[in-house]
Amino acid sequence: MKKNHLDSLFLSIIKKTDVMKKIAIYALACCFTLMGSQLFAQAQTACNNKTAPEVQSGFYSGGEIGATIWTPAPPMAVQAVGLPNVEYLVVKKTCALDSARTACDTTAGGGWVILGSDADGIFDPATISRYGVSIAAGDTFGVVAVGYDLTQVKGLLNRILTGTITGTSNGCCALFELDATTRGFCDTLGSLGIDSQDDINDLTDVLTVFDAFTDAQLSVPSLLDYMGLVNGYASLLSNAGCGTTVDGVILCYGMNPNAIYWYKAANNVAVEQFSPVAELAMYPNPTSGDVTIQLSTEKATDVSVNIYNALGVKVSSQNLGLIEGTYTYNAATSGFAAGMYIVEITDGKNSQTQKLTVR
Numbered sequence: 001m002k003k004n005h006l007d008s009l010f011l012s013i014i015k016k017t018d019v020m021k022k023i024a025i026y027a028l029a030c031c032f033t034l035m036g037s038q039l040f041a042q043a044q045t046a047c048n049n050k051t052a053p054e055v056q057s058g059f060y061s062g063g064e065i066g067a068t069i070w071t072p073a074p075p076m077a078v079q080a081v082g083l084p085n086v087e088y089l090v091v092k093k094t095c096a097l098d099s100a101r102t103a104c105d106t107t108a109g110g111g112w113v114i115l116g117s118d119a120d121g122i123f124d125p126a127t128i129s130r131y132g133v134s135i136a137a138g139d140t141f142g143v144v145a146v147g148y149d150l151t152q153v154k155g156l157l158n159r160i161l162t163g164t165i166t167g168t169s170n171g172c173c174a175l176f177e178l179d180a181t182t183r184g185f186c187d188t189l190g191s192l193g194i195d196s197q198d199d200i201n202d203l204t205d206v207l208t209v210f211d212a213f214t215d216a217q218l219s220v221p222s223l224l225d226y227m228g229l230v231n232g233y234a235s236l237l238s239n240a241g242c243g244t245t246v247d248g249v250i251l252c253y254g255m256n257p258n259a260i261y262w263y264k265a266a267n268n269v270a271v272e273q274f275s276p277v278a279e280l281a282m283y284p285n286p287t288s289g290d291v292t293i294q295l296s297t298e299k300a301t302d303v304s305v306n307i308y309n310a311l312g313v314k315v316s317s318q319n320l321g322l323i324e325g326t327y328t329y330n331a332a333t334s335g336f337a338a339g340m341y342i343v344e345i346t347d348g349k350n351s352q353t354q355k356l357t358v359r
Contacts, residue, residue: 043078043256044224046231048247051081052254053145055088055121055261062311065125066137066266068342068353069312073121074143074261083147083254087203088121089114089220090128091260093140096222097131099215111219111257115141117203122310122340124353125265130207131217135265142262144220146203147254153206154197156243156250161186161196165240172242181213181229188212220257227253279326282343286357293329295345300324305331306344307356315341333358 043052056075065071080086095104096113104110115135116128121143125135135141163172173186189195189212199205210218210226218226234250237243243250279296293305303323307316315336320329331343333356341356 043254043259045254046227046247046249047082047252049082050147050252050254051078051083052256053080053083053086053147054078054256054259055143055145057259057261059262060264064266065263067351068306068308068344069266070122070124070310070340070342070353070355071143071263072310074145076145077259078256080145080147080254083149083252085150085203086145086147088118088143088145089203089207089223089255090116090118090123091142091144091220092133092135093142093262094133096217096219098217101217105216105219105222107214107216107219108221108225111221112142112260114207114218114220114223117146117207118143119202122355124342124355125263133217137265137267139265140262141265142260144255144257144260148203148206149252150200150202150206152246152250152252153209154200156237157194157200157209158197159242159244160237161189163242165242172237172240175233175236175240175242182233185212220255224255224257227251280345280352280354282354282356286359287333288359289334290330290332291343291356293331293343293345294326295323295329296326297323301347303327304346304348305329306346307331307333308342308344309336310340312342 043054045052054077056077060072062072063069074088091112092115094113095110097103098105113131113133115130115133125141128135128141160172164170165172165174176182176185189209192208192212193199194205194208194212200209207218207223210223213226213229214222216222231249231251234243234245234248237250238245246252281294283292285291295303297303300322301324303320305318305320306314309315316331318329318331320327333341336358338359339357341358343354343356345352
């Protein structure tokens, strides 16, 4: 394609972008006028005939979470409809900071910092950390349900990273260079370890994609804002052959940022990892019979294996004695009720835990 034709295409794209911006600004102004402080009070969805999943707003009354007591799955108030993937954002009751890390980020009104995500809402808070922020003893933390389409996200990212603008030899990443808001997006993705669609496998990876838009810490409101930014490029990407629209958008999602189920971290939430264990594997998981626990120690260590149910009650305990090197232990679970269990490897002082599902 001749250069003047390419310039005309880019000029057309820029004009479309300007129009889209004006429309978006007008729409936002209308929304703020009509809804004011209620902007994020309701579930936010993209694509037609979709229902956002929502956890039951409230506080877990079963006690503090920490050590061998992991979070129970949050109760759901609304089930997702039309969104094949449902996971949970983990937030901490401290504001997400701006890019300078000196003040609260005010994007979309600001919000609690996102520390990570979990597939089923059952997790050890000691393992959750992002931006160098973790859940400490006594902290209040919560989960927000998110519905999305992982296949759609992977497909869009694949087109952006590997596709070319229709009728040109320019990569689709060039479209993001037209706007200062998104300039350098693809390069930043690479620096964050996202080089292809194969690097996107869960909500944690999706969060990394949206980290490429900002140096500030993400909150749920700002994440929604950046999702809206991407959908604002729907026509631009679609017309350039760099994305496929569904109901006028390129990302279908749903969440209610105000529907949060809260937990309180216990004083022993930050369990010191069992340092003598160099490797730990557990299989099969899920299991309906015995589970094999294989561990390797760097030095002679007196090891015990404890198994706890979801309520933190110890249902099995076995002292393996002094272990040095690789050791394999078969734990019988056939008599356990179906559900989630915590397997703890301990020397009596420090411990390491993994989640086990019994069917």
